[in-house]
Amino acid sequence: AQSVTQLGSHVSVSEGALVLLRCNYSSSVPPYLFWYVQYPNQGLQLLLKYTSAATLVKGINGFEAEFKKSETSFHLTKPSAHMSDAAEYFCAVSSPSFQKLVFGTGTRLLVSP
Amino acid sequence: SAVISQKPSRDICQRGTSLTIQCQVDSQVTMMFWYRQQPGQSLTLIATANQGSEATYESGFVIDKFPISRPNLTFSTLTVSNMSPEDSSIYLCSVEGDVNTEAFFGQGTRLTVV
Numbered sequence: 175a176q177s178v179t180q181l182g183s184h185v186s187v188s189e190g191a192l193v194l195l196r197c198n199y200s201s202s203v204p205p206y207l208f209w210y211v212q213y214p215n216q217g218l219q220l221l222l223k224y225t226s227a228a229t230l231v232k233g234i235n236g237f238e239a240e241f242k243k244s245e246t247s248f249h250l251t252k253p254s255a256h257m258s259d260a261a262e263y264f265c266a267v268s269s270p271s272f273q274k275l276v277f278g279t280g281t282r283l284l285v286s287p
Numbered sequence: 288s289a290v291i292s293q294k295p296s297r298d299i300c301q302r303g304t305s306l307t308i309q310c311q312v313d314s315q316v317t318m319m320f321w322y323r324q325q326p327g328q329s330l331t332l333i334a335t336a337n338q339g340s341e342a343t344y345e346s347g348f349v350i351d352k353f354p355i356s357r358p359n360l361t362f363s364t365l366t367v368s369n370m371s372p373e374d375s376s377i378y379l380c381s382v383e384g385d386v387n388t389e390a391f392f393g394q395g396t397r398l399t400v401v
Contacts, residue, residue: 217291217392
């Protein structure tokens, strides 16, 4: 069975500050890991994915995440937050056979001026 | 990437009625997925729909409540039957990407049951 834990239902940062959203996973097989973003009243958009290649993954909008097997983590970072980054962020895991995605509970990012 | 269109985008329904949500994809895909996102919560997989076979339901979801059709490789429907206020959620359709390493999502259907 696979699962994802996102620490912190809400994260608040100031514009220009570092963004760090935490994700830990549990998987009995080598995982594929994803970060999705959901803006208000919209569907989910893929930010980035890890599929067993480079452990440091760069995504859209300046986000990146590092797969750390020893820590079972896949934390999302961005060096400098923009107001437009305010949204809900979901970490998800699947197996390489990609039968389905298992999502974390989400983290709402709040960006203040 | 796949472009997914869901209809309706939102609806307000009376309890006891049923609503059918449509999902249209701009390319042929093998697997389509239906998720539910209850207010303030994460996404939960309802079922996986493959063309030409019965949908596979996750624990806690049954066909009588959420019947699914998959008549071809670009289209699927999810029906929410005999609705109650607890069914008020966003329902999202999803498909695999070309290289089977990611999923694309529709905009979702925001359902309110009164």
